[in-house]
Amino acid sequence: MGGTRVTRPPGAQIRHRQPAPGVGALPDDWPALLRRLYAARGVTTAEALDYRLAALPPPAGLAGLEPAAQALAEAVVSNARVLVVGDFDADGATSTAVAVSALRAMGAGSVDYLVPNRFDFGYGLSPALVEVAQEYTPDLILTVDNGISANDGVEAANAAGIEVVVTDHHLPGSALPPARAIVNPQVDSPAFGAPHLAGVGVCFYAMLATRAALRERDWFGDTRPEPALVDQLDRVALGTIADVVPLDHVNRLLVDQGLRRIRGGRANPGTLALLEAAGRDPAVTTATDLGFGAAPRLNAAGRLDDMSIGIETLLAADAAAAQRHAGRLEGLNRERRSLEQQMRDTAVADIEAEAAAAEGDMAPILCLFNPDWHQGVVGIVASRLLARFRRPVIAFAPGDADTLKGSARSVPGLHMRDLLDAVNTRSDGQLVDRFGGHAMAAGLTLARRHFEPFKALLIEQVRLRLGDEPVSEVIWTDGALPADAYTLETAAMLRDAGPWGAEFPEPRFNDVFRVLDQRVVGDYHLKLALSPEIAPSVRIDAIAFNAAPDIAVAPGDRVEAVFRLEVNRFRGVDRPQLVVDHLIEN
Incomplete structure (x- = not known):
């Protein structure tokens, strides 16, 4: 909140x-207020509000889906060892839970998961994580919500004799990783009708296709029943809302279907336990309850500890186990809130003191570092400061050795990743060790000794783009x-x-x-x-x-x-x- x-x-x-211009009208017998609200969101036909599963776009337009499904089906039939490599946020956790539980339900004999700890490995399938993965002796690695930029990691896996199937939704780089198959709506899929799927949505499509491939092999029967993948939809809804992807028609459909299962008492125990820990009534759950109740508790594991706690919550087989894990997440979330409040209060005091010393002048971007800050929480603090001061923010916390880990949030009109690229270029690559992200958010790493020169060059570049005044705020109603x-x-x-x-x-x-x-x-x-x-x-x-x-x-x-x-x-x-x-x- x-x-x-x-x-x-x-x-x-x-x-x-x-209302969007040049469009038709919703049925006249609908309430006038509802028609007005939908039209203002570009929805003007009843078909755009068709949330039946039959309205999902056909998978044919999603490049890489067929070879990925065949690879996974082969692994299931041959009893190969599959290792799901996820991410440490809620989308990654729900994607991991969907993949693990669906493959097990389809009859896979050996499915495990591995999620990098953000403090030790950082994001995605890195060569260092592949070394850890080899301890599981996998025949195939399935990445979920990551992998599209893991060129070095996929090469390391291939060198170790491990095949890789990538499922992801992030933008690709200039070169794709050498995986056996890549499933990503952003890659060679212009005809696919769901370009904005979250990682968990892409994973859900991959599981649907894998089930279809197994069905063609006559894998299912009386002794091995075909699983109902609709049982995954509460997890899909949670991950979709948590990742704040655009709620286009397809994502609304997936979320609506998941909410229906939650309200109807048909959700997985972990999803119910997360909602109950947040004090939300599953019988009347909304997307807001998922985004502001369940998701922060799930994310707290990845921010402060290890996301495996969250994944075990989602995979729990019964209410007692789910509630036990959710209790640990609730404790982590309380700790996260306390840290966030302390860090935010310190940051506000520092910003206001700096502005007072400058006779009220405030830099066009707020670039902050405190040695006592927690790197798992700086992203939330950056968002809070942006909302308060209406300026882009980069907040840094100590990383490993003599490095700083930063989380950036931007304003309309300032592309954060492009800004970091400009700073990197102007400094001949000497100030920023690593960076990545998109227009409104990014992450970066730099040496502690480079903080002050980085800050000076950053402010200079933002001043060239925005001047000294904050971007005017527009409150839409x-x-x-x-x-x-x-x-x-x-x-x-x-x-x-x-x-x-x-x-x-x-x-x-x-x-x-x-x-x-x-x-x-x-x-x-x-x-x-x-x-x-x-x-x-x-x-x-x-x-x-x-x-x-x-x-x-x-x-x-x-x-x-x-x-x-x-x-x-x-x-x-x-x-x-x-x-x-x-x-x-x-």
């Missing part, structure tokens, strides 16, 4: 989403909520109209209210009672998360709020509630 702003940031504008819509029925309709997420944003509105009451709950959150000016007889509860003590309002105040209308379930009773994203003095 993010914080709530009490005032409109300087230069910020509230803009209303508009869906306009005013109709006066008669502050109801539980409307809140439930909006909840069920999803799934909402990246590039298919949850509806949020803005209007003017009178404050009827206010109090602080849970030390950090502001609980309000509001009355909309357009419906003065309405009294509705509202919550502004992490807003206290920054927000000071009193009964009788007139405020403008940017908010979401949600269903708040408390002690088994559902009520409408506004979740306030911005509270603006009016």
